[in-house]
Amino acid sequence: MTRRILIVGAGPAGTLLACYLARRGFQVDVYERRPDPRLLDEEESRSINLGLSARGIKALDDIGLMDTLWPLTVPMRGRAIHLPGGGAPFQPYGAHEGEILHSVLRRDLITTLIDHAEAQPGVSFHFRHRLVDLDREAAAVHLAEEGTGAALTVRGDAVIGADGAFSQVRARMQHGLRADHHQEFLEWGYKELTIPAADDGSARTRLEALHVWPGADALIVAHPNRDNSLTGTLFLPVERFEEITDPEEFFRTRFPDAIGLMPHLAKEYAEHPVGHLVSIRTSPWHYRDRVALIGDACHAVYPFYGQGMNASLEDCTVLDRCLGAHPDDLGRAFAEYQRLRKPHTDVLDELSKQNFVELRDRLRSPFHLARKKADLLLARLLPGRWVPLYTMISHTTTPYADALTRARRQDTVLRWAGVAMGAVALAAVRRSTRKGGPRC
């Protein structure tokens, strides 16, 4: 008999998982509170852009989606770091060809994913269905149709919570269990500001880059779009957003070269909401063979490593592998999935927190730039044997914790190399001093 999986949440993780599950022969029903994004016009579906990197690409490619997606992306070949005195030096992302990121609109990604998933046998989407309750013993969801309020109960073999950082599936699945939960809001929030294409349709700044305006008190990150616009994200301590009453004045002193790129700054600053950033580590990720979580529902991270969505897409490949290893035992597959995956997303949480500090405080430091250059040089000299942490995280599918372990080993080598060079230099100095000094 065909087993039926109910997925709550039609974001990138839930929708991609539907494709993977269909390939394994499951019947899949996806329930989503919001309307079908394919029916909304651009105004209604405020879209952000995301940086697709190796992990996300691999997960999408395995299901045959990248051919459709490539034309919808813009390559980002490195970072353009805007300095306060003017100028924006360019740091390439990787030491090797192809080590680049790809900017994509969330809307383009999700509609492509839904189109593909819906075309698989056994997959159905049910939009405007809100989760009211979960019966974790029965793998049943109680839903309400938005608008009519009509109630509906659906029972499956298992329920997957793909409903984001504030997952209702998670809350109901973990209720009364020995659940660990770590939730932290960053003291900084964000606001989106556009860098539109110029009047002649060209880009106002280098398009194929991730632009960063670093700073200890405020920072901006901007991703390119296919229409030659860029979407900027201004990060500030949450309380600062209200304090700044004249954003143009603030930009003139703080980001003078961004002013010319953002003709709608004042209007957008007034109209766009402040977004909040949350980090979540939680456990358990599953309840017996009945319920499991993927994506932000089990590991939300700050966006500063650009890995949140990539990690969520990669979850699907890990869960899929576990389902392959235990085809007749969902409980073992879910347990194995948490055991294999959680240590890595825990490390990603840590790295994403550290990268906020890097973007804010260290990106402009000469030491940091020198270290980045040394790393890339070593990577070119020792291909495959020296891989900078950023490269492993963004341009490979080496599991996050393994990447960190290897980077730490490389750091130790660098430190010992420094010590050894210091010792050699010291010996040379002493030798020359002895030669020239008085003999005893």
Added chain:
Amino acid sequence: MTRRILIVGAGPAGTLLACYLARRGFQVDVYERRPDPRLLDEEESRSINLGLSARGIKALDDIGLMDTLWPLTVPMRGRAIHLPGGGAPFQPYGAHEGEILHSVLRRDLITTLIDHAEAQPGVSFHFRHRLVDLDREAAAVHLAEEGTGAALTVRGDAVIGADGAFSQVRARMQHGLRADHHQEFLEWGYKELTIPAADDGSARTRLEALHVWPGADALIVAHPNRDNSLTGTLFLPVERFEEITDPEEFFRTRFPDAIGLMPHLAKEYAEHPVGHLVSIRTSPWHYRDRVALIGDACHAVYPFYGQGMNASLEDCTVLDRCLGAHPDDLGRAFAEYQRLRKPHTDVLDELSKQNFVELRDRLRSPFHLARKKADLLLARLLPGRWVPLYTMISHTTTPYADALTRARRQDTVLRWAGVAMGAVALAAVRRSTRKGGPRC
């Protein structure tokens, strides 16, 4: 007009707070899901015992309760540490007279508190009322009467959540806010086991002590009761409880001297449930001037420092002080209460986690015992100027974080003293070597 405060939860913190609020002229209504503990017989109200220390005593004494409570307590003058080879050396708690703990049954404490609170003008208790919802804007609670299910809505000037580690007031108050939340279950759980009085009514072991059977794989802590019994708490890794099918056999190898003290071991082991231990740090503690949290609802700690209830009672004194400082502004009083108090309960959380490791791994180490003795010796030699951390936490009302800071300073002094003594010794050795050795 008299302001009205609604307290959810009639545990020690909620009930003591009712007394403090009544003294400030508030009208107070306390809602509690469970029945009135004064109406239950001993069998129905499974009671645990707690170690009252300086902070709890101070908080109770300020409201005039200790005279009633003293006769209900048993002094614990130190720890009796049961060693695997037999023998139970006694470590006194403090360097000075009066630095002792007091064991009290939770039931005795709570019924005394309720009797006292109910006698204050303006205080009413409503048992068997379950919180259904909280309207944080209106400071209103929606309640259901247990049994009849009758619904009730009550509105006050503010609501206090004193409803424990899994506080429903907290969940509803923080909903949708930028709330940080850290919840961790200890990998060990507990089970209560009695050491009854002997047949002649005498105690089976030294009564006026906290008994500890330390161990890396299992440990027991026992508090004395007025009837010459002791209540033991067996701590084990959670999964071990089920694995042990013959507890008497397990005790014979692991706690041989406890076997004779626990004649009902097998029966109690089979019948008593496994308890779980949770640590919670959370923020915010209040919502404007409408809702605030006290006790476990805002800071649950592991029981290994014996401070959980003492800290909850101390909360009442801090909140009371803040209400005194801002008599006409509940919002400022609540904000000030969180600002003043949270750093200290965060430190207590850390200390309680560390003390688990101490009880489990270090209590038997000769180094640890030597350090304890050195600390007590210094405390006797330098009264008031050298105060061991344990003494500050348990026998003073020095705020927790201040106690930790001071203890760290003392540690540094000890370390430098060690270094200095080492240097002096080394100098002496070199001098004597020089004197005796060949001259150059």
